Amino acid sequence: MRATETEELVEVVLPGKVEPEGLQVRRGTVPVAGPGQVVIRMEATGVSFAEQQMRRGRYFDQPPFPFVPGYDLVGTVATTGLGVDPGLAGTRVAALVKIGGWATHVVVDAADTVPVPEGVDAERAETMVINGITAWQMLHRTARVRAGQTVLVLGANGGVGSVLVQLARAAGAEVIGTASARHHEDLRARGVTPLDYRTKDLATRVRALAPGGVDAVFDHVGGPGIVDSWRLLAPGGTLVAYGTASTRDDEGSKQLPVLKLLARVWLWNALPNGRSAHFYNVWAGHRRIDRFRARLRADLTEVFEALRRGDISARVAARLPLTEAAEAMRLAESGTVAGKVVLHG
Structure with missing residues (x-):
């Protein structure tokens, strides 16, 4: 299948370390699917x-500038390459790509696409790709949270956090979530006990709610505060670190904060205390490509089904055209929104 001649590729380029207004819109020719590939006409990215x-040049393994960002996308298969079932054209799929998603047309290996079920629109599905797969795998594969346990979610109103608290509640867990005060009413409505992350005695307040410690902590902040997350664990508890948000605006090495965090994880796991620490990375096991793809497809399918059933709900913070990526970036970084800022083609 070939794209129509009237179609044009539009993509957003990150040329270097720039403010949001430094993002560039580039136009060109729609790409062609190679063997084993498909071209996805993007409907939503985020x-x-x-x-x-x-x-900021702070992502651990980002490519050299310039490049097209965009960690994930949802769209319709426009064309198929050699060796791909032509019947895939016209179906809605999701893909995790790390970079390249901020474009109207994206080339993806067909094996890396995951079908989006009927009844789930593109924008709702988009909020669940990287955020949903991260939340699901941390909860069910890493921490293995069970009904009746108590978990602490830092940033419970964020993209990952808002999905994580819903999945944890659906699994029967009690959830304590940190967020700014303006998000507390919404968290209570979701069955979460909210705490203001700005509170100086946050750890003390968590201990008051869970005197014996919590069974799992999900920490995207990193930095020195990760020590409190570790200390709040109950015997047999699990710390899942999945980011270094506290160092987002720092200068210097982008690898050092991650390496420091990995060193702490290694040290804590070497201690004979019955607790465990993990650094979650969605790309772990990527070199074993068939197993990685199978796990991602299975877990994202579970997330989409939970969304379709209504066990969890999608939170779209704002919808903007792809060409307004700069405004979308500013909004996402403002700290004023709950859920995910979505771009559409």
């Missing part, structure tokens, strides 16, 4: 924390 780090 602004995640990864893009915020990338524009």
Whole structure:
């Protein structure tokens, strides 16, 4: 299948370490699917924390500038390459790509696409790709949270956090979530006990709610505060660190904060205390590509089904055209929104 001649590629380029208004819109020819590939006509992509780090040159393994950011996308298969079932054309799929999603047309290996079920629109599905897969795998594969346990979610109103608290509640867990005060009413409505992350005695307040400690902590902040997350664990508890948000605006090495965090994880796991620490990375096991793809497809399918059933709900913070990526970035970085800022083609 070939794209129509009237179609044009529009993509957003990150040229270097720039403010949001430094993002560039580039136009060109729609790409062609190679063997085993498809071209996805993007319907929704989003602004995640990864893009915020990338524009500062702070994402751990980002490519050299310039490049097209965009960690994930949802869209319709426009064309198929050699060796791909032509019947895939016209179906709605999701893909995790790390970079390249901020474009109207994206080339993806067909094996990396995950079908979006009927009844789930593109924007709602988009909020669940990187955020949903991260939340699901941390909760069910890493921490293995069970009904009746108590978990602490830092940034419970954020892209990952808002999905994580819903999945944890659906699993029967009690949830304590940190967020600014303006998000507390919404968290209570979701069955979460909210705490203001700005409170100086946050750890004390968590201990008051869970005197014996919490069974799992999900920490995207990193930095020195990770020590409190570790100390709040109950015997047998699990710390899942999945980011270094506290160092987003720092200068210097982008690898050092992650390496420091990995060193702490290694040290804590070497201690004979019955607790465990993990640094979650969605790309772990990527070199074993068939297993990685199978796990991602299975877990994202579970997330989409939970969304379709209504066990969890999608939070679209704002919808903007792709060409307004700069405004979308500013909004996502403002700290004033709950959920995910979505771009559409």
